[in-house]
Amino acid sequence: MTGTWDDAAARAALRRLFEAGVRAADPLAVLAPHLPEPPTAGRVVVVGVGKAAAKMALAVGRAWPEVPLTGLVVTTHGADLPPPRSGETNSIPPSHRRIPVRFASHPVPDAHGAAAAAEILGAVRGLSPRDLVLFLVSGGGSSLSTLPAPGLTLDDLVAVNRELLRCGAPIDAMNCIRKHLSAFSGGRLAAAAHPARVVTLAISDVPGDDPAVIASGPTVADPTTFTEARMLAAHYRMRLPEAAIRHLEAAAEETPKPGDPRLANTELRMIATPMLALRAMAAEAEAMGLVPLVLGDALEGEARELGRVLGGVALSAATHGLPVGRGSVLLSGGETTVTIDGPAGEGGRGTECLLGLALALNEAPGIWALCCDTDGIDGRSEAAGAIAAPDSLARARALGRDPRADLAGHDSTGLFRALGDLVVTGPTLTNVNDVRAVLIG
Structure with a gap:
């Protein structure tokens, strides 16, 4: 499936990719x-x-x-x-x-x-x-x-x-x-x-x-x-x-x-392993008519900074067709870090990476992203992670939230909860680290 994606289809596709990665690490199967x-x-x-x-x-x-x-x-x-x-x-x-x-x-x-x-x-x-x-x-x-x-x-x-x-x-x-x-x-x-x-x-x-x-x-x-x-x-x-x-x-x-x-x-x-999960996600993407690009299974660093980098890659893909064009999905894995340097809200590696990505995209049309932990728990929250859409920042501001302040205060999970965009699976009973998928529709 390529071309223009509507919001519901993009979100469903991202959830399907995440579920494929988790299934690839299911002990009962492997x-x-x-x-x-x-x-x-x-x-x-x-x-x-x-x-x-x-x-x-x-x-x-x-x-x-x-x-x-x-x-x-x-x-x-x-x-x-x-x-x-x-x-x-x-x-x-x-x-x-x-x-x-x-x-x-x-x-x-x-x-x-x-x-x-x-x-x-x-x-x-x-x-x-x-x-x-x-x-x-x-x-x-x-x-x-x-x-x-x-x-x-x-x-x-x-x-x-x-x-x-x-x-x-x-x-x-x-x-x-x-x-x-x-x-x-x-x-x-x-x-x-x-x-x-x-x-x-x-x-x-x-x-x-x-x-x-x-x-x-x-x-x-x-x-x-x-x-x-x-x-x-x-x-x-x-x-x-x-x-x-x-x-x-x-x-x-x-x-x-x-x-x-x-x-x-x-x-x-x-x-x-994380790479086996990413390969399963890539196969699922191809089954949906998307072109997958696996960026690697060991992308590390500060969560918000990795989000900024992934956002830059996604903008290049949407604007210039490099390293892939529209109708593609960028896949990556690896454990980021969150350095707590003051009072902290309800954070999490996945949601902090995702909020950094959303801010880098700055409401660019046609790009959706998911950042989730395959164990079903991102940090101390009840969620595996979250999904960001092109209108996430605008909806957050309409609710009276300041996304940049939420990122600075490590309250990314609180922001995505307010938007209703958390991905809640409960414990998956497996764990091959965090996975991320950025859909360029």
Whole structure:
């Protein structure tokens, strides 16, 4: 479908593209082909952390109906499987829910997550080489499995996490510091499971799909060091608790490094990634008669500035036909950052990027955009993200809002809520980071 788009058709197309990206990362569709052969002798212990943990565990249970399974997974509050209800075909029968699910807080850690992480460590200790540990990991796992290293408290790590979110550091820097304050991350889970075989099935939510960064790499060798963690804390001027500073300075027990014999019997299989989601969105765009252009799966930086850049590219496409012309859609993914530099409203990475984009477009006709998080939750809001239309700024001003002030005050979600333009899906039970689609009609 090309030519002139009306508002309803453009919005429906953007929602369809987003749904295609989420489907491409659905554990029930993508996990089973990546499972190893279950051991003929020995136990199977299934453990996991992340926003997709409950659905990943369900996929394992369905794929291995005759295999005895033990273990547990931890996910976010609200990210449970649909409860069984009479007459509902999308509910999950109790017989299919074979692996216990724990719930914890994200993005700020809580005691439930720490307890679940300790329980997971206990579940994998004392195993033999005949046993298999199947570790299911997805985005959000760092906060959900926050277990303090010896000498630290959960309150210390909660304060660290808040500071990491405040300072605008990229995810790899955040995870370097987390791993060096943790008893669970940075390969420590795999070390605890030694000498059992450990197979990790991962849904990536990070640029470049680095397994050492996904949920801070609990089963992956950690190439970073205490020295790097201290340098990053200084570079981003982080105000860390005194106990955390002393722990980083003492550097008493490094994370397992590449070549550590405790990690020799580990394997990682990537089952869903941001690029796979973008390719699915591109295929869906072609099915609608649009010309897709994938700009990349690792577009990072300040959310509002990335929005400004995407707006400039869209204007070039609409005005000059470069890099693509009308009847096209620009697709991208990657985790932006929002640096809080004062009082903040109801923000979110996706909506802040989208508002920056809308301001750059300045009501240019024939351009619509969507920015959403594939986990269904953008920041602290109940929405996955939002859609901006050519008339969004005018409608906002008619409601008495100042879009530039909302952007400066990190109240982008509040603006799009006032417009009725939030995209609300609820937790999707998967997570391959943020996706963005700009439709040039």
